[in-house]
Amino acid sequence: MNPVLAFVVVMAIWTVSDFISKKTKSLLSSLFVASIIFLVGFLTGLFPEDLLSSSALLGLGGVVVGFIIVHLGTLISIEDFKKQWKTLLIGISTVIGIGVLLLVAALIFGGRAPRGYDGVASALDFVIAGTGALSGGTISVLIVQEAALGYGLTAVAIFPVLIAALQGLVGFPLTSLILRQEARRLKGEYRAGNLPTPVTATSETERATRLPAALQTTAGTLLVVGAVVLVSILLNDLTDGILNTFVVALILGITLRATGVFKPSVLGGIDALGLMMISILILVFAPLAGVSPSDVAALALPLLLAFVFGLVGIAVFAGVVGKLLGYSISMSIGIGLTALYGFPGTLILSQEAAKGAGESPEEVAAIEADILPKMIVAGFSTVTITSVVVTSIIASGIGS
Numbered sequence: 532m533n534p535v536l537a538f539v540v541v542m543a544i545w546t547v548s549d550f551i552s553k554k555t556k557s558l559l560s561s562l563f564v565a566s567i568i569f570l571v572g573f574l575t576g577l578f579p580e581d582l583l584s585s586s587a588l589l590g591l592g593g594v595v596v597g598f599i600i601v602h603l604g605t606l607i608s609i610e611d612f613k614k615q616w617k618t619l620l621i622g623i624s625t626v627i628g629i630g631v632l633l634l635v636a637a638l639i640f641g642g643r644a645p646r647g648y649d650g651v652a653s654a655l656d657f658v659i660a661g662t663g664a665l666s667g668g669t670i671s672v673l674i675v676q677e678a679a680l681g682y683g684l685t686a687v688a689i690f691p692v693l694i695a696a697l698q699g700l701v702g703f704p705l706t707s708l709i710l711r712q713e714a715r716r717l718k719g720e721y722r723a724g725n726l727p728t729p730v731t732a733t734s735e736t737e738r739a740t741r742l743p744a745a746l747q748t749t750a751g752t753l754l755v756v757g758a759v760v761l762v763s764i765l766l767n768d769l770t771d772g773i774l775n776t777f778v779v780a781l782i783l784g785i786t787l788r789a790t791g792v793f794k795p796s797v798l799g800g801i802d803a804l805g806l807m808m809i810s811i812l813i814l815v816f817a818p819l820a821g822v823s824p825s826d827v828a829a830l831a832l833p834l835l836l837a838f839v840f841g842l843v844g845i846a847v848f849a850g851v852v853g854k855l856l857g858y859s860i861s862m863s864i865g866i867g868l869t870a871l872y873g874f875p876g877t878l879i880l881s882q883e884a885a886k887g888a889g890e891s892p893e894e895v896a897a898i899e900a901d902i903l904p905k906m907i908v909a910g911f912s913t914v915t916i917t918s919v920v921v922t923s924i925i926a927s928g929i930g931s
Contacts, residue, residue, distance in 0.1 A: 537585035540578070544568050545809060556887040558711070562812070562876055563703035569816045570700065580820045583813055592810035596874075597760035597780050598753070599811055602798040603878065604784015607904050612785050615908040617856040618866055621849050622912030625867040626921050628848025629841045630662040636840040640832075656687045656929050661837040663926065664691030665698065666870045667918030674922045675929070682930030690830055694837060696822045701838055702871030706880050709868065710902060713861040714888030717898045728893050729900035740794040749801040756797060759783050775919070777874075778911055811875050845870065862902070866909040873914030877906040 544565055552561035572578035583589040637654035660679065663671040672691045679687035720726040740747065746755050763779040787793040798804045827834070845867040853863020869877050881903040889895030 532579050532581050532585040534585050534587060537582050538587065540582060541586045541588060541813065542809075545812070552883060558707070558887075560703050560707040560880055560883055562699065562872075562879055563707065565812075566699050566703060566816060566819070569819045570697075570822070573819050573822060574824055578820075583817055583820060586813070588810045588813045589817055591807070592812070592814040595807045596811045596814065597763060597776060598756050598798065599807060600777050600780040600874065601756050601759050601763075601784040601787075602796070602804075603874075603907055604781045604786075605788040605793045605795055605797040607785055607788075607907065609785060609789045611904045612908070615904060617853075617858065618905050618908045619912045620856065621853045621858070621863055621866045622869070622909050623917050624848045624852040625845050625870050625913055626662075626666040626917045628844035628867070629666050629870065630658070630844070630921070630925070631848070632840040632844030633658045633661050633665075633837060636836045640836055656684060657690060657833050657837075659922075659925050659929050660687050660690045661694065661833070661841065663918065663922035664694035665837060665841045666913055667922055668695075668873055668914045671914075671918050671922040674919075674926050678926040678929040684930060686830065687929065689826055690833060690837075693822065693826060693830060693834060696819050697827075697834070698838070698871040699816075699876065701842070702868050703876060703880065705842070706865055706868045706872075706876070707883065709861050709865040710880055710884035710906075711887055713859060713865060713902060714884040714898050716859060716861065717901055718888050718890075718894055721894055721897045726897050726901060728897050741790075741792050749803060752798065752801050753803065755793075759787065772919075775916065778916060781907075781911060808875070812879070814875075862905065865902075866905060867913075869906060869909040870913040870918065873910040874907070877910040878903070881906045 545561070548561040548564040548568065551559055551564045569578070572582075573580070579585075637658045640654070656679065660675045663675045672695050675691045676688045679685075717726055721728075742751070742755060745751055760776075760780055763776045763783060766774045766779050767776040784793070784797070788795055788797070798807070846864050849863045849867025850860050853866065854860060858866075882899060885895045885899035885902060889898050
């Protein structure tokens with residue numbers, strides 16, 4: 532496809548999605564609307580499979596995602612990060628809840644597990660594949676695929692890909708509704724004087740950075756943040772993935788802000804930030820290009836069971852653990868739902884919920900300051916950390 536045409540089409544889709552989100556006050560999130568447009572476009576053949584890759588945004592998104600994660604780290608103070616240990620526990624319980632409820636589904640419907648194309652798949656194989664895919668990202672899917680294909684279980688290998696492609700369609704609208712409810716609750720807390728307005732860095736001292744002026748330009752900032760991402764990649768490679776690139780990037784962002792090397796919101800104000808944000812959002816829609824109607828039809832029952840029972844597991848385990856830790860039910864379930872998509876959905880949905888509920892800049896800032904750190908840490912605790920560990924352990928059970 533012509534690269535310029537592809538770029539214009541993607542921008543048109545995102546413009547429409549953003550417009551609908553604003554008109555519905557985030558009831559229909561921009562991510563959900565865009566997902567529907569891309570899914571229908573790819574399934575009907577209206578969009579060519581190379582639409583996203585031809586636009587060049589897909590490649591750009593893969594490069595700059597680490598930059599945005601470092602940027603996110605500079606939005607969170609050390610104190611904010613320390614407070615999120617409860618969020619981490621809720622995220623861990625979410626992954627466990629998904630696995631437990633999918634096992635229940637296997638016990639009830641196990642006799643109806645579809646056959647692998649080159650081998651016979653058991654219900655447990657689909658439980659393992661579903662747990663990894665529902666709670667994790669690309670790495671978890673790849674771990675499951677490798678194990679399944681090793682036994683010739685093509686259906687099991689396709690299963691997590693379909694979940695990964697479709698879970699945003701489930702997670703985005705549900706999270707949007709949940710976070711809207713939480714945002715309305717927080718608005719009431721703010722008006723009652725129980726939710727403080729976040730302190731913004733306004734003075735020269737607070738805004739100061741130790742970087743020389745030459746490194747505070749657009750190019751200089753991207754150079755320094757890029758170097759931090761390279762360090763994160765190096766640590767990931769040296770530890771064979773134990774220290775995940777994106778987790779390290781987040782921690783380094785937080786640390787460099789705390790030490791004054793980076794200013795708060797390190798990429799804020801540079802010319803490239805808007806395009807970088809759009810490009811990483813395109814990564815969310817990339818799996819939709821490979822979905823075919825026949826694959827969805829063949830695995831329709833397992834997909835339905837995975838989402839229904841997985842969502843029950845999220846709601847029950849995240850809700851109960853969050854309530855015990857002092858979080859509201861809505862915030863707890865919102866944290867659990869991050870397992871279905873992770874970053875950048877955690878950022879966009881938090882911001883949309885705050886803007887939809889707040890009626891003044893101060894209200895929006897206060898609501899976002901409460902929700903955003905929880906959602907960002909939640910996405911990493913489920914998708915990036917816990918799910919990869921859990922999937923690595925249970926994947927050995929495929930084919931056994």
